[in-house]
Amino acid sequence: MNIHEYQAKQLFEKFGIPCPKGAATSSAEEFSSCIDSLGEGLIVVKSQIHAGGRGKGTFTDGFQGGVKLAKTKGEAIDFANKMLGNTLVTVQTGPAGREVQTVYFTEGADIEKEYYLAILMDRATSKPVVVASTEGGVDIETVAEETPEKIFKAFVDPAMGMQAHQARKIAFSLGFEGKQAGACAKLIFNLYKMFWETDASMVEINPLISTPDGGVMALDAKVGFDDNALYRHKDIVEFRDLNEEDDKEIEASKFDLNYIALDGNIACLVNGAGLAMATMDIIKHFGGEPANFLDVGGGATAEQVTAAFKIILSDENVEGILVNIFGGIMQCDIIAEGVIAAAKAVSLDKPLVVRLEGTNVDKGKQLLAESGIEITSADSLADAAEKIVEIVKAQ
Amino acid sequence: MSVLVNKDTRVVFTGITGKSGGFHAKLCMEYGTKVVAGVTPGKGGQKFEDAVPVFNTVADAVENEGANAACVFVPPPFAADSILECLDAGVELIIAITEGIPVRDMALVKKRLLETDSRLVGPNCPGVITPDQCKIGIMPGYIHKPGTVGIVSRSGTLTYEAVWQVTCAGLGQSTCVGIGGDPINGTSHTDVIKLFNEDPDTEAIIMIGEIGGDAEEQAAAYIKEHVNKPVAGFIAGTTAPPGRRMGHAGAIVSGGSGTAEAKIAAMMDAGIVVADTPSDMGQALLRAWGKA
Secondary structure: OOOOOHHHHHHHHHHOOOOOOEEOOOHHHHHHHOOOOOOOOOOOEEEOOOOOOOOOOOOOOOOOEEEEOOOHHHHHHHHHHHOOOEEHHHHHOOOOOOEEEOOOEEEOOOOHHHHHHHEEEEOOOOOOEEEEEEOOOOOHHHHHHHHHHHHEEEEEOOOOOOOOOHHHHHHHHOOOOHHHHHHHHHHHHHHHHHHHOEEEEEEEEEEEEEOOOOOOEEEEEEEEEOOHHHHHHHHHHHHOOOHOOHHHHHHHHHOOOOEEOOOOOEEEOOOHHHHHHHHHHHHHHHOOOOOOEEOOOOOOHHHHHHHHHHHHHHOOOOEEEEEEEEOOOOOOOHHHHHHHHHHHHHOOOOOOEEEEEEEOOOHHHHHHHHOOOOEEEOOOOHHHHHHHHHHHHHO | OOOOOOOEEEEEEEEEHHHHHHHHHHHHHOOOEEEEEOOOOOOOEEEEEEEEEEEEOHHHHHHHHHOEEEOOOOOHHHHHHHHHHHOOOOOOOEHHHHHHHHHHHHHHHHHHHOOOOOEOOHHHHHHEEEEOOEEEOOOOHHHEEEEEEEEEOOHHHHHHHHHHHHOOOOOOEEEEOOOOOOOOOOEEEEHHHHHHHHHHOOHHHHEEEEEOOOOHHHHHHHHHHHOOEEEOOOOOOOOOOOOOOOOOOOOOOOOOOOOHHHHHHHHHHHOOOOOOOOOHHHHHHHHOOOOO
């Protein structure tokens, strides 16, 4: 689960990670009071969406920049009015962009130098890793590729937690000296504490900045959480913003279905994540475009299958459906019943290709054949994919 | 013959009195697996299916029934504790089926695991099966047939797909190992490939991977260096959009790493015959084996 920058900054404050004072609102009427709550000087106006590249983004009405620096209160309000309710397109949003529903105002910071700092779980070592760089405010993957010597890492023993010397070493590697090195180390230490205690999957500060008065602070904040651990973080679940999620994905999550919307026109319904991915791949292999990823899980009920059908059919781009089930624990006749119930419930009018294999396959095929629903059955995954691609293309 | 499990493996099921734990323990017993004990704290002294003694602790199951393998079916919030309990009780092989264990918990489990001589397979995996000898997990037993093909995979149903194709081709499996779809797991592709390579009765290998991480690349490098047995492979997720978790917690392309393209390239470089489609895994194996 991802959260907005202003929410991440609330967590930063709680864990003692310095950042510029800020205030967020979803209401244009509160722009003025938000700005008044900040100190004198420059004001940064920031669109709040779950995507990076906001500063260089463009709104669909042509307005440039999802992050703007304002010299006066009037200018800040003007920028905020142009952002709120407008749709921001960045390199990460895709061409459709995201509607800005919250604007975040922060005090302008005096930047001496920009750095990069992140903590994430390293899969290769199974340990949290702190990644820092003297090159901040830029794309870290480019830095890693072109100047790997400017990236510093520290692997943290998960049982012992971050040690003070590890935080100090990173601060010194970044070139900090004296009291400022101490301030940086403390920030790193606190950031690790937050990463660990909140079950974050990633915390990223880009840029981290030093200020002429000897301070170190987080100018930006990007934080994601381990979905598997949300059950023990009720406070973080409160941060969930449904506006940032696809309606169909929200609906799917209610039924414990793994659904991800894609751009194609052939919907698929599969059991198992690996097979669901492979089904998308084989549709593409035969010249089609998958409309979604959908894993109904290992033990789906007829009710879940019906819900899954309704969700994939609510996608207007869908012109055909491929059901691919390898029944292990999930029995083919149960799936067949679900498919029949769903097809009737939604008055299915799109071509449907079904491939069943595994437990009770004959019973499942028989149920489908006797249902009176127009279904093309397939013998193998390749056969199924070829058939649905052909049918959709012929339409 | 096999790796990891065989007809002499003595299994304890943790969470045996739970709904899915009980259901699958029963199916494993019907398959012929020696399920010698169950563990549910507070239910020690009961019998599961009027046959299998239930204990309060894993240590009791090991001491009284000589369990040397464990199948963990405990719900996610308690699963890490159950694995740690198995480690403390000295269980040699722990197979964790549970899906949804927090990554933080697994980081701690992994740290402890490395201090012991035990092996953990999973979590979030279908389990391990040596056909006609021992099935520990949730895979449908009947699709398997004894043979000489070793199969290792991160995915459940995609493994069944490969198993079925191998069986339909008139061949069989030595052992099938599902290593699970989580970002932190106990046993890697490389670990299982090593076991298959050293097993005299495994003659050929199918390795199935998916997007995310670089475990497949590492396994490919190992195969290139050490394995002379024919290897076929498949990678799922060529069409997966970057930055999205595709069902499995570990199946994500982030920052340009973990792509299917990179994995497929590494596998081809290692001489692995990569299947064009998931329908082609059995045929790819035959091509790798010179039997096509």
